[in-house]
Amino acid sequence: MKKRKKGMAVVASSVLAMSLLSFTMGTHTSAVTQSVSKNYLIAYNQSLPKDYQTEIKNAGGEVVKAIPEIGGLEVRSSNPDFLNQLKSSGNIVAANSERFYKMDDGEPEGVTPDGADGKPVTLPDTASYWDLQWDMQHLTHNGDSYKIESGGTETSNGTIHKAVVGVIDSGIDKNHPDLKANFVGGQNFVPAGGYKGNLPVEKGDPTNVTDTNGHGTHVAGSIAANGKVKGVGPDLGLRAYRIFDSSGSAPTAPIVAAIIAAANDNVDVINMSIGGFDNLKYFVDGTRYNDIADVLLWKRAVQYAIKKNVTVVAAAGNEALNYADKKSLTDYMNANYADANTVYKGVAIETPGGTPGVITVSSSNKWSMDKLAFYSNYGNSFIDVAAPGGDNGPLYDATRNLSDRDFTYRTLSTWPTNLPPSKATTLTPNYAYLHGTSMASPKVAGIAGVIKAAHPDFNPAQVQALIKKTALDYGKKGHDELFGFGEANAYTAVTSK
Known part of the structure; x- marks a missing residue:
């Protein structure tokens, strides 16, 4: 298993790569300072463990989407300390707070x-x-x-x-x-x-x-x-x-x-x-x-x-x-x-x-x-x-x-x-x-x-x-x-x- 990084990441999501050439980004807020509900991306070591639902729940999260073929989860949590709660897991390679890119009206x-x-x-x-x-x-x-x-x-x-x-x-x-x-x-x-x-x-x-x-x-x-x-x-x-x-x-x-x-x-x-x-x-x-x-x-x-x-x-x-x-x-x-x-x-x-x-x-x-x-x-x-x-x-x-x-x-x-x-x-x-x-x-x-x-x-x-x-x-x-x-x-x- 790859060594898990100490820093938990904020995801840079994708946008349409089209004729709409100008992109704007959603406002960033630190995961450790906000108590509002946020989504997170989690990568396990190749596959999801049997107890992943319990692990996420114990950290204060709820699974939104499971992608078992690649050991991935999308999770929602209002716990401002959610990412830190996951650090004790030996099965998680990395976890990120999701961030959106957003396209505008498409013209300069x-x-x-x-x-x-x-x-x-x-x-x-x-x-x-x-x-x-x-x-x-x-x-x-x-x-x-x-x-x-x-x-x-x-x-x-x-x-x-x-x-x-x-x-x-x-x-x-x-x-x-x-x-x-x-x-x-x-x-x-x-x-x-x-x-x-x-x-x-x-x-x-x-x-x-x-x-x-x-x-x-x-x-x-x-x-x-x-x-x-x-x-x-x-x-x-x-x-x-x-x-x-x-x-x-x-x-x-x-x-x-x-x-x-x-x-x-x-x-x-x-x-x-x-x-x-x-x-x-x-x-x-x-x-x-x-x-x-x-x-x-x-x-x-x-x-x-x-x-x-x-x-x-x-x-x-x-x-x-x-x-x-x-x-x-x-x-x-x-x-x-x-x-x-x-x-x-x-x-x-x-x-x-x-x-x-x-x-x-x-x-x-x-x-x-x-x-x-x-x-x-x-x-x-x-x-x-x-x-x-x-x-x-x-x-x-x-x-x-x-x-x-x-x-x-x-x-x-x-x-x-x-x-x-x-x-x-x-x-x-x-x-x-x-x-x-x-x-x-x-x-x-x-x-x-x-x-x-x-x-x-x-x-x-x-x-x-x-x-x-x-x-x-x-x-x-x-x-x-x-x-x-x-x-x-x-x-x-x-x-x-």
Whole structure:
């Protein structure tokens, strides 16, 4: 058993790694000074002991969620000394007080929410938007990859899916005309009232995966849309694991539980357009903390999925940070998340992108083979491949003037039929232009899906190797910090010998 750290950690949970590039963090309060009810994340030594319920109860806590496959617990307690009460347990490796990241309205400060600075993108009412999908045209060699492998077979009785992609996200609009043929079910992990109990719209129905945000539906369309817009594998199956509540936030516990559930459901690929940072040493009111439990449970969940023959893909994040420059990551956390009582001094770890075994994806754009999208994280030994996530065009990249943004350089995909049009990007119902590493990651998940459809005997290592081998060598020749092994491509992958 690993030696348990003396400091108990505060969890840095995950946020959507999407076109909504600005994140805000929940107010931190020290676990030892507050007597209000709080949630905690606990990592046991590989498996849960038989008496874990008693142990938690004796420390003044109540189990919210047990994840026995990876020895994890989510616990609620109003005992201000709860973490210290657990220190006597020889079975606990680490325990953390949960903290939320939360996304805001998605635009830089001062930008009105009426779409493209008052110049919304509108789409014609036509049978196909293929001509507007520069990313899919590029990825599929103008649709040629579909003729070789589309991810399934269409019959008079419906589509037979040769591979299924699990989308761990904000849900999916299963009634969207471009997605309904490929939707095969899912699970909702959001409790009644949402994670903070103040959202009446959240009923806690485990079968309700309705997308209340739009992000998950856009991601799903990039993987397997088959209608006015197309995904990488238009006949792949889609299974939704809804982990973000209607506020757009989530702690770690339901996300790693969703990874376990997807693996147990025998999906072939998992996509996580999610990103957040954990820190291995920081101080709150002079007391040392770390995020060991959080990092451990991410690692265990990913390895559990891989052992179940699931390929795991994740977004690199949208902070424009060099992951290899550890000081810059710590500086970023202090600049964005520290306060008068909190200071970060340790190594920051991006999760899930920095988790071993994950295919981590940076975001390329339409107009350059040398530059990533302006927001994309990068770094040697961090990025595996890039994929088209879009941006605001070359003029904006040069000036960073909001009035120079061209939203058609973003990526077009499905938008929920149950939600109003996306005000941030388009006033056209059911479709939206978004950009972000969230839009890049599902392209690689779709490629992994069609590879599995073509080669059902491939294991995750073989799928990952083929994606890297067939990536287009953008940026510096050979492996580089921006594109990794290159920009992933569906056509080169399915035509590889």
